[in-house]
Every structure is written in structure tokens, then in C-alpha cells.
Amino acid sequence: MPLQILSELPPEPEEMKVLIKRRIEENILNSDVNVSAGGPGHFEITVESTEFEGLSRVKQQQLVYSAISNLMSGENPPVHAVDRMVTKIPSNSDG
């Protein structure tokens, strides 16, 4: 039983920050990702990537959300909410 309880503990925010960053970087090319943790399960995410060029702000954010969708779905997801999401295109890019 104690093991059971342990396995249900939410991951540490620091671990989650690394995991969120990795998922986004795996899915969005050339991305520079910054994650900060708020309350339990709450995060703020900033992503800068050349992939965003030519996309509307909604489309840019959809890319990020779909990269981390399995961290946000199901009962009690480790990422409960993204309080703030900022997407940027690098200013020195040619596009």
C-alpha cells in the first residue's frame, strides 16, 4: 500500500519543468523553451522558435499544447494548467 501511495504523488515541479521543456523541444524544431512553475500543477511556458513563422498566435500555441497534451489529459494530469503561454519568433531569423 505505501508504494501505491508513493506512486500517486505528483512529480516534483522541477522534474516536470524538465519534462515539459523536453517534450516541447522534441516536437518543435529549433525551439528555445523556458518553463517556470507556479502553484501545484501550474506552469508558465515561453517558447521561441523559427517553426512559428507564418502561423497565427493560436496556431503557435496549439503546436505547444499538442506537444504536451499527454501531460495535460486524463484524471489528475501532472500539468493542471498553463497560466501563461508566450510564443515568439526569434528576431534574428530571416523569415
Place this chain on the structure above:
Amino acid sequence: MKIDPDIRTRIEKIVSSDHVVLFMKGRRGAPQCGFSATTTQLLDQLVPDYSTVDVLQDPEIRNGIKEFSSWPTIPQLYVGGEFIGGCDIISEMFGTGELEEALGIPKAANTAPDLTITDTAAKALQEISGPSAGRELHLSIDARLQNNLYFGPIEERELSTVTNGIQIYMSAQTAVRADGLTIDAESTSSGPAFRIENPNLPKVKDITAQKVKEMLDSGENFGLYDVRTPEEIQIARISGAIALDEDIRNKLEKSDKKGTIVFFCHHGGRSQSVAEHFAALGYENVFNLIGGIDSWAQDVDQSVRRY
């Protein structure tokens, strides 16, 4: 997590069932969450008729729509089958005027309209208003062309005009609908009663389902146009009606404006705005079937399915 194909199909049907569909918590007029409330308030100012889906009543849709849209929060707005955004993005688009563009409606004005305030009305307004911050006089005309005069704080992006010594604030959307408007007042035993006359109200006349039936039976020459989506037309139809698709719409816009045209939708909201559009183009005999096909199904032909 992958979305179940059946749920995907259900959601696809929903987003194509109306031009504007809002997935929200609660219903229009009775929202169950602040973000959903904000979003309906913004849409109410711009669109007379739109569909809402209460995700609280349907856990499948509630979870499914998040995967479907790659968007983790509710509300979610779809226009023409395309995902537009959540509350933050919609608020921002409202602020910049992009929301009108996305909804395909005319851009709001950036100058205040010419109003007339009669001396009686000006005097009455002065008496009841007293200039105090946060209680400025506002005029609002919503997408259904309902007028309202009220006192409240000045909001972002509002326009203001001074007429006959009275300062009035209004949204840019109201300004478009208020040009040439007159505010008059009468004194009554319970204080002043204000009367608003708006020349911009289009000349669309109401018509009942029974009357339309009589016109059809008598062989009268008129066009009966169904403005609903193809999906809705499959569910229920009025025999003799023409679906107002892109082609028919273009033809109708260019034809002789003397003919009589009658529009209907599900309940009469969407067809009202289509009817107003054709009235504005110069059609002289434009009617809106009040209560839509739902009224037809109740009052004329019970074999028509209600939905």
C-alpha cells in the same frame, strides 16, 4: 491521449452545425464560469445568433474538444469550422477589431456617430446624471439591435460624443448602429421616459408560419429561403424552400429588388441578420419567419421534425 473516433465525428458535426459555435461551461445567458461569461458578453455585442455547447453536460465532449482543438481550456470558439481561440485570445481580438474580421462582419467605426438629443431629453438626462466618475452615460445597441441607455464606467476602446451638452459613451460596434439616432424624452408620473429612434433599423418585417403557409397555398410569387446549415436541412425542411447556399445568395444579391423574399432559420435569429443584409441591399419586401422552422413545425406541419 488519442481522441476516440466516435467522439471526433460528434465534434466535427457540432462545429459544422452553425457558423459560430462556442464550447463553454453553462449556456449563453447562464454561464457557469467567468471565462465563458466574458466570451459570451463579447460575442453578444457582435453576433445576433450563435450556438453554444455546454461541456459540463457532456464529459465526452469536455475532454474530447481539448484533444480535438489541441487546446487545454474552455471556452473554445469555432467560426466556419475553424478554431479561433480561447477567452484570452478572443478578448484580445475584440480589442484590436480582429474578431469582427474573423466573424465576417463589418468593422466597427472609429468615430462617434451623429446623434440628436432633444432639449427635453437633455434636461432630463442632466437632472438624473450628475457627473460622477464611474457613472458616465452610455448608449448600447447590441447585435440584435436592442437599445439601452445606462450609467457605468468608461471601458477600453469606447467612443464618446457631446450632443446638446450631454456626453455619451458607446462601444465602436454601437457607434456603427447609432448614426443619425435620436433620443427623446417624455415626463411621466414615474420620472422621464426616454425614447430612442434609430433610422438604422432595417426594414425587415416579421411574418408568421401560418401566413407563409397561406402565401404558399395561394401560389403567390415569392422566394422562401432557408439559411440553415446543410446538416440542419437534412434534419428538417419546409417543402418549397430554397437553401440559401453561396450560389443562390450571389444570385439573389444581384437580382431585381422588387420581389418578395422570406427567410427562415431554426428560431429566427440567424435569418433576421440575413434578412437585414438583403434589406440593406435595397430589397423592399423582406420578411423574417418569426420562430423559424421550429414555429413551422409547431403551428403548420407537425410532421416536420423538431430539434
